[in-house]
Amino acid sequence: MAAGETRFYDASSPDAPTPNRPRALSIYALIERSGELLLELRTDAPVWSLIGGRVEADESILAGVRREVAEETGLTVTRCEFFGHFSDPARVVSYPDGNVYALVTLAYRVAVDSFDGLRPSSESRELRFFRKEALAELDVPATQRCVLDHYRSGRPGPHLE
DSSP states (O other), X not given: OOTTSOEEEOTTOTTOOOOOSOOEEEEEEEEEETTEEEEEEESSSSSEEOEEEXXXXXXXXXXXXHHHHHHHHOOOXXXXXXXXXXXXXXXXXXXXXXXXXXXXXXXXXXXXXXXTTOOOOTTEEEEEEEEGGGGGGSOOOGGGHHHHHHHHHTOOSOEEO
16 A cells, blocks of 8 residues: 555454554444445545444444445434444554544445445545455455455344454
8 A cells, every 4th residue: 555545454463553542432334225235435545445443432323324324424313223333443444644443343234325326436436336256356445354254144133342
């Protein structure tokens, strides 16, 4: 990755930096259409990513899911179903501003009212739906591999880590 890009690490990353900020609460929205999962090609890193981000201090978890989906896709959430929580402290994200966080992530299967308003945000180069079997071949953030692996497995949920 180039300098100035966001970097993602997991337990398989021996070069992961030590977090210098408190653990961050993040959310991911699994948005499906016709059996395919919506991902975004990020502008801050050349990887395909789940829709989501950090939950703000002044909002509930579900308000954060709705806000992130609306901001990143233009879609309106109509239903959320808990998919799992992922809390391995080895999942670390390093931002270009020098902030390094370990993540606790809550993931939700999300239904939307319509896909008519689907559009990328300033945080996305592109939005695209992928078949489940194609997800294994994609370059994704290391912090999201565990979520996507559980999704691909088809194991019943919720996933609790």
